[in-house]
Amino acid sequence: MDxxxxxxxxxxxxxxxxxxxxxxxxxxxxxxxxxxxxxxGIVMLGxxxxxxxxxxxxxxxxxxxxxxxGAINIVGGFMxxxxxxxxxxxxxxxxxxxxxxxx
Amino acid sequence: MSAAVxxxxxxxxxxxxxxxxxxxxxxxxxxTHPRTAKRGNLIAAVGMAxxxxxxxxxxxxxxxxxxxxxxxVGTAVGYIASVRVQMTEMPQMVxxxxxxxxxxxxxxxxxxxxxxxxxxxxxEFVPVLFAAVIGSVSFWGSNVxxxxxxxxxxxxxxxxxxxxxxxxxxxxxxxAACVVLASSDDxxxxxxIGLLIAAAILGNLVVLPIGGADMPVVISLLxxxxxxxxxxxxxxxxxxxxxxxxxLVGSSGTILTLEMATAMNRSIPNILFxxxxxxxxxxxxxxxxxxxxxxxxxxxxxxxxxxDSVVIVPGYGLAVxxxxxxxxxxxxxxxxxxxxxxxxxxxxxxxxxxxMNVLLAEADVPYEKLREMEDINPEMPRTDVAVIxxxxxxxxxxxxxxxxxxxxxxxxxEANEAKQVIVIKRSMSPGFAGIDNDLFYxxxxxxxxxxxxxxxxxxxxxxxxx
Numbered sequence: 020m021d022x023x024x025x026x027x028x029x030x031x032x033x034x035x036x037x038x039x040x041x042x043x044x045x046x047x048x049x050x051x052x053x054x055x056x057x058x059x060g061i062v063m064l065g066x067x068x069x070x071x072x073x074x075x076x077x078x079x080x081x082x083x084x085x086x087x088x089g090a091i092n093i094v095g096g097f098m099x100x101x102x103x104x105x106x107x108x109x110x111x112x113x114x115x116x117x118x119x120x121x122x
Numbered sequence: 123m124s125a126a127v128x129x130x131x132x133x134x135x136x137x138x139x140x141x142x143x144x145x146x147x148x149x150x151x152x153x154t155h156p157r158t159a160k161r162g163n164l165i166a167a168v169g170m171a172x173x174x175x176x177x178x179x180x181x182x183x184x185x186x187x188x189x190x191x192x193x194x195v196g197t198a199v200g201y202i203a204s205v206r207v208q209m210t211e212m213p214q215m216v217x218x219x220x221x222x223x224x225x226x227x228x229x230x231x232x233x234x235x236x237x238x239x240x241x242x243x244x245x246e247f248v249p250v251l252f253a254a255v256i257g258s259v260s261f262w263g264s265n266v267x268x269x270x271x272x273x274x275x276x277x278x279x280x281x282x283x284x285x286x287x288x289x290x291x292x293x294x295x296x297x298a299a300c301v302v303l304a305s306s307d308d309x310x311x312x313x314x315i316g317l318l319i320a321a322a323i324l325g326n327l328v329v330l331p332i333g334g335a336d337m338p339v340v341i342s343l344l345x346x347x348x349x350x351x352x353x354x355x356x357x358x359x360x361x362x363x364x365x366x367x368x369x370l371v372g373s374s375g376t377i378l379t380l381e382m383a384t385a386m387n388r389s390i391p392n393i394l395f396x397x398x399x400x401x402x403x404x405x406x407x408x409x410x411x412x413x414x415x416x417x418x419x420x421x422x423x424x425x426x427x428x429x430d431s432v433v434i435v436p437g438y439g440l441a442v443x444x445x446x447x448x449x450x451x452x453x454x455x456x457x458x459x460x461x462x463x464x465x466x467x468x469x470x471x472x473x474x475x476x477x478m479n480v481l482l483a484e485a486d487v488p489y490e491k492l493r494e495m496e497d498i499n500p501e502m503p504r505t506d507v508a509v510i511x512x513x514x515x516x517x518x519x520x521x522x523x524x525x526x527x528x529x530x531x532x533x534x535x536e537a538n539e540a541k542q543v544i545v546i547k548r549s550m551s552p553g554f555a556g557i558d559n560d561l562f563y564x565x566x567x568x569x570x571x572x573x574x575x576x577x578x579x580x581x582x583x584x585x586x587x588x
Contacts, residue, residue: 020131020360022245029353032366035147036373042154045469046483046492048378048476049212051153052345054163055374056219058146060170061367062352064177065230065359066192068130071183072237079185081229083192088226090196091203092219093174097167098204099215104160106209106483 050103057096063089127179131360138176139363145169146367150374156489173363209484210441213341213473217268220344224260227253227351228318234358235314244304249357251300254314255321256351260344262325267340270329271473277334285331286395292324328394335438335515335554337473339382339393346375378475385469385495387521387532414550414562416569419577422544423584425568426452429506429542431462433498435535436478437471439512439547440574448578449511450485455585464491466498466508466535468516499536508540510561512574514553520560529555543567546577 043051066085073082128135146169152162177183207215231254238247269275282288299317303309332340349371356364383390426432434453440446453463465487471478479492502508510517519538520527537543538561545562548571552558561567570577 020362022357025357025360025362025365028362028365029357029369032353032369033373036150036370037377039147039150039154040370040374040377043150044154044156045381045467045476045494046479046489047153047156047159049216049474049480050159050163050476051374052216052341052378052475053212053219054150054153054166055345055349055371056216056223057163057170058150058166058367059219059223059348059352059371061173061364062223062226062230062355063196064173064361064364065355066226067174067177067183067189068180068359068361069230069233069237070185070188070192071180073185073188073233078233078236079188081233082185083188085226085229085233086189086192087196087199088222088229090193091200091222092226093170093200094197095200095204095215096219097163097170098201099207099212100163101160102204103209103212103480103483104156104163106480106486107156107489108160 047104047107050100050107053096053103054100056092057100060089060092060096063093065089128176128181130180130182135176135180136362138172139361142169142173142176143363143366145172146370150370209446209481210444212480213337213477214268214271216474217264217271217341217344220341220348221261221264221268223348224257224264224344224351226257227348227355228257228261228321230355231257231358232314232318235309236311238309240308242309246358247304249354251303251317253351253354253358254318255296255300256347256354258318258321259325259328260347260351262322263329263340263347264344266326266329267337267344270332270334271337279331279333281331282327285327289324289327289395292320292327296320296324332393333554334473335470336386336393338470338475338477339379339386339390341474342375342378342382343390343394344375346372346379349373349375382470382475385533387529412558412563414567414569416571417544419570419572419580420584422568422570422577423581423588425542425544426456426461426507426509426581427459427585427588429456429461431464431501431505431507432456433464433466433502433505433508433537433540435466435468435508435510435513435517435537436482437468437511437513437516438473438477439514441472441477441481441512443512443574445511445573445575445578446481446485448575448582450482450487452578452582452585453487455582459585464493464498464501466495466537467492468495468513468535471513471516495533495535499539502536502539505540507542507544508537510537510543510545510547511578512546514547514559515555515557517561518553518555518557518559520557523560528557537561538564541566544570546570546572546574548573
């Protein structure tokens with residue numbers, strides 16, 4: 020890929036990101052952050068690639084830590100987001116409010 | 123010995139990477155509504171699985187012991203953390219995730235540097251340097267943010283004398299080192315490591331002076347920085363998936379940063395470089411006592427039970443006291459009596475964007491009841507009782523009325539417009555901004571001095587007994 024292609028992809032992604040994320044309501048901002056943490060775990064791909072050409076103890080350790088960090092982001096990020104969003108969806112709608120205990 | 127099925131940069135790998143980032147975008151699009159967001163998260167996770175499996179099958183990927191070990195350790199840590207973390211601790215967790223993300227990028231950049239060819243093209247070298255610097259800054263900055271949120275180091279702004287100058291010098295040094303490295307035929311690894319260390323010190327020094335209430339901005343900003351560093355790594359590795367995913371994260375962090383800064387009516391440089399709240403509170407004259415009224419849980423219960431509409435204004439104190447379930451209990455008692463209960467959420471309530479919403483969702487408060495500031499403020503004059511629980515500065519009418527106030531111009535939840543106000547708080551102590559809250563001294567405001575959780579529980583019990 021040449022630099023122009025990469026810059027084009029970068030700029031277009033930034034616009035897509037702004038449009039999509041602007042629509043996320045404030046209520047979901049915490050899950051949004053943990054989900055973007057998980058998506059950021061994509062850097063693990065870099066760790067996997069550099070592991071391929073790693074030589075010597077130092078480079079192996081670097082690759083190991085980078086992969087572990089990336090995996091923490093991916094697994095932890097998606098799972099904790101799922102846990103949080105589960106709290107938002109299991110609510111009954113106010114229309115069928117069963118809370119009617121006469122006092 | 124390698125799986126070696128897919129050629130790096132070949133059509134198949136690019137196709138699969140495009141599929142993976144499309145699923146990220148699609149997943150984020152579903153994140154715009156609480157009902158569809160869970161599915162969206164799953165879709166994004168599928169995209170990630172495709173990206174990871176594609177990479178594992180790439181020609182040239184090897185050292186499987188390291189890969190499997192790293193995956194196993196990371197998966198175990200991520201799994202345990204995600205299951206164990208309390209909802210009140212989400213800011214810490216996101217800070218840590220920002221940190222490990224930045225750390226991974228810095229390490230990858232280091233590894234790439236070591237394998238750089240003699241005539242490393244600038245279009246790849248510059249992203250490597252950028253990734254190294256931003257990755258290192260975010261790793262250390264996030265660790266400091268984590269330590270502050272976890273109360274391992276004081277959350278108060280820590281002022282270092284001459285700090286601005288030190289930061290400026292470090293920044294100049296970092297840029298100079300980058301230029302030297304990029305223009306050298308045989309760049310020295312010692313200088314590269316020095317660059318990583320200088321960026322690390324910068325990350326520590328920038329976040330250290332920032333106080334707890336500014337954490338929503340800091341966390342968002344670090345989130346944006348890690349995203350951009352991942353995109354930079356994508357430029358140097360020629361990996362389209364990294365560029366797109368990193369940029370998406372960068373956009374998200376940037377939007378949140380701007381929203382948080384707007385909600386505090388402060389500019390980002392001001393938050394980063396001027397220790398807010400570190401400013402002397404002398405103007406507030408702490409000795410001077412202004413008259414206020416205080417009530418007990420019983421009286422509060424009566425006021426609330428005979429209201430038609432109640433708005434609860436939660437703040438960080440609610441998280442500290444773990445009061446979300448007790449508050450929901452109180453709201454349940456009120457709703458049983460036909461009182462309309464809503465929650466007014468200030469954008470910077472808590473320690474990260476959306477912190478209060480997640481806590482209250484955990485306590486089963488329906489998301490329709492979690493109202494944004496602009497949405498609920500017009501209803502405040504028609505509200506019978508506003509209950510402030512663990513919030514302070516975000517309700518201070520001085521932000522609107524007193525142009526000399528340190529928080530002048532900050533948008534607030536207009537609780538002072540409600541017919542009556544009950545403030546649940548442990549003492550009259552000022553909030554983070556270090557200034558008195560005029561709301562506490564209004565004639566229609568009653569102070570209920572207690573721990574948020576205990577008070578909400580007592581009120582709930584008292585309402586039940588009425």
